[in-house]
Amino acid sequence: MRNPEPNDVERLADWAFSVEAEAPEGIDRAVALQWRRMARAFAQSYESAPQQAVASAVAVFRPTKPTLLARLLPSLSGGVRRTDSEDRVLDFEVPEGTARVRYVAEGDRWRVLAEVPGARQVQHDGGPAEGDVGRFEFVAEGEDATGFTATSAGGDVVFPPLGEIEL
Amino acid sequence: MGPDSAPDLDRLVRRCRRGDASAWERLVRHFQALVYSTARRSGLASDDAEDVFQATFVALYRTLDRIEDARALPKWLAVTAARESVRVARLRGRWVQEGDEKGLDETIADEEARADVVATQSLDARRLRQGLASLGGRCEQLLAALYFEELDYKAIHERLGTPVGAIGPTRARCLQKLKVLLAKAGFFTEDEW
Numbered sequence: 001m002r003n004p005e006p007n008d009v010e011r012l013a014d015w016a017f018s019v020e021a022e023a024p025e026g027i028d029r030a031v032a033l034q035w036r037r038m039a040r041a042f043a044q045s046y047e048s049a050p051q052q053a054v055a056s057a058v059a060v061f062r063p064t065k066p067t068l069l070a071r072l073l074p075s076l077s078g079g080v081r082r083t084d085s086e087d088r089v090l091d092f093e094v095p096e097g098t099a100r101v102r103y104v105a106e107g108d109r110w111r112v113l114a115e116v117p118g119a120r121q122v123q124h125d126g127g128p129a130e131g132d133v134g135r136f137e138f139v140a141e142g143e144d145a146t147g148f149t150a151t152s153a154g155g156d157v158v159f160p161p162l163g164e165i166e167l
Numbered sequence: 168m169g170p171d172s173a174p175d176l177d178r179l180v181r182r183c184r185r186g187d188a189s190a191w192e193r194l195v196r197h198f199q200a201l202v203y204s205t206a207r208r209s210g211l212a213s214d215d216a217e218d219v220f221q222a223t224f225v226a227l228y229r230t231l232d233r234i235e236d237a238r239a240l241p242k243w244l245a246v247t248a249a250r251e252s253v254r255v256a257r258l259r260g261r262w263v264q265e266g267d268e269k270g271l272d273e274t275i276a277d278e279e280a281r282a283d284v285v286a287t288q289s290l291d292a293r294r295l296r297q298g299l300a301s302l303g304g305r306c307e308q309l310l311a312a313l314y315f316e317e318l319d320y321k322a323i324h325e326r327l328g329t330p331v332g333a334i335g336p337t338r339a340r341c342l343q344k345l346k347v348l349l350a351k352a353g354f355f356t357e358d359e360w
Contacts, residue, residue, distance in 0.1 A: 010339040017314075034355050037291070038346055042314040044292035049203035053217045057195045057224035063186035125181055144175055149185040158187045 017042075067149075067156045070094055072165055090165070094118075095154050103146060103162055110140045112148065116157070119150035176237035183231050195224060201241060201289040202248045208285070209252035215259065219251045226251075241286035249282060291354070298348045305329075306341035313338060 011024045012032060016039035023032035049057075070092035092099045096118035104111040114122060114129070114136045122129040122136040125145045129138035140146040140161075147161035182190030202223045206216035226247050227240075234240070299307050308327055312318045320331045329337060349355065 009343050010336060013339040013342050016342075034346065034350075035342075037355065038295065038342070038349060041288070041291040041295035042310075044288045044295075045204055045208055046200055046289065046292035046296065047204045047207050049199045049220050050213070050217065053203070053220050054195060054199050056221055057199070058192045060221075060225055060228045061183070061188050061191040063188065067186035067188070069189065123185055125178055144178060147182060147187065149187065156186050158182075158185070158189070160187070160189055164189065 067158060070099060070157050070159045094157050096152060108142060110143060110146050112140055112146055113137050116150040118152040121151045122148050124148040176240055180231060180234050180237045198244050200293055201286060202244055204289050205245050205248040205285055206252045209256060211252055211255060215255050219248055219255055222251045223248045241290060242282050245282040245286040294352060294354050298345050301348055302345055306344060309337060310341055
C-alpha cells in the first residue's frame with residue numbers, strides 16, 4: 001500500500017465527502033475507505049449530555065459496602081517520593097492511619113507493594129493479592145492496572161491506578 | 168491514560184464492581200454522548216432525552232455484576248437507550264398510537280438493529296472531535312466551519328481570511344493531518360469493538 005501523494009490527498013478528500021462508490025483511480029481501496037469513514041464521522045450527530053444529567057448519572061453509583069477513596073498525602077509532607085528509575089513510593093491517608101504503596105517498574109509491568117494498616121484483603125484486577133494482614137503484593141499488567149481495593153473492618157478503601165493519581 | 172482516552176472497559180467494569188466510584192464516573196463520561204445522542208436522534212426533546220439518559224445509566228448500574236464482555240457495552244447502551252427512547256416517546260403520544268403494539272415492536276426491533284451502527288457512529292464522532300481538538304489552530308477552525316457549520320468557501324474566507332483558492336488544498340492537508348492523528352488514536356482499528 002503506497003502513501004497518497006499530495007494531489008491524491010485532494011482527490012481523496014473530495015471523494016470521501018462525496019457519494020461516489022468507486023474509490024479514486026490508483027488509490028488503495030483500504031486507504032480510501034479510511035478516508036470515507038473519517039468523512040462520515042463528521043456527519044454523525046453528536047451531542048453531549050448536559051452537565052447536570054452527567055452528574056446525576058455519576059451519583060447513581062452507591063457501593064454496597066462503605067467505600068472510601070485513599071487520599072494521597074501531599075508531597076510536601078513526604079507523600080510522594082520518586083526513587084531511582086520509574087519507581088514511586090506514595091503515602092495515602094486511610095482510616096487506620098497512613099498506607100504506603102511502592103510501585104516498582106518491571107518492563108511493561110508494575111510490581112505493587114502495599115502496606116495498608118488494618119487491611120485483611122486486597123483485590124486488584126487479577127484477583128486477590130498475595131499477602132498477610134496489612135502487607136500485600138501483586139504484579140499489574142500495566143499502569144492502568146495498578147489500582148486496588150483494600151478491605152478492612154471499617155469497609156473498603158479504593159486506591160486508584162497510578163495513571164489517575166495527580167502527583 | 169488521560170481522562171479522554173479510550174479506557175479499558177473490562178478493567179473499568181471490574182473496578183466498579185470493587186466499589187470504585189471514580190471508575191463509574193469514567194464510564195459515564197466516556198459513554199455520555201453515545202447515550203444522549205441516541206435519545207436525541209430518536210426525536211426526543213432535551214428533557215425527555217435526559218430522562219432516557221438517567222434510566223439507561225441506572226440500568227447499566229444494576230447490570231454491572233452481570234456484564235460478561237465489556238466490549239459489548241457500546242451496543243448494550245445504544246440498545247437500552249433506544250428502547251427507553253421508544254418507551255418515553257410512546258408515553259408522550261408520539262410514534263406509536265395507543266394499542267398499536269405491532270408498531271411498537273417494529274420500532275424497537277428497528278432501533279435494536281441499528282444499535283451496532285449507532286454505537287460505532289457515536290463513538291467515531293466522539294473520537295473525531297477529540298482528534299480535531301488535538302489538531303487545533305486553523306485546521307480545526309477550517310474543518311469545523313466546512314463540515315459542522317457547512318459554510319461555503321466565501322463565508323470561510325470572510326471568517327478566517329483564507330483565500331478562496333487556498334481553501335481546497337488547505338482542507339486536504341488538514342484532513343490528512345487529522346487522519347494521521349486518528350490512526351494513532353486507534354480510530355481505524357476494528358478490534359476493540
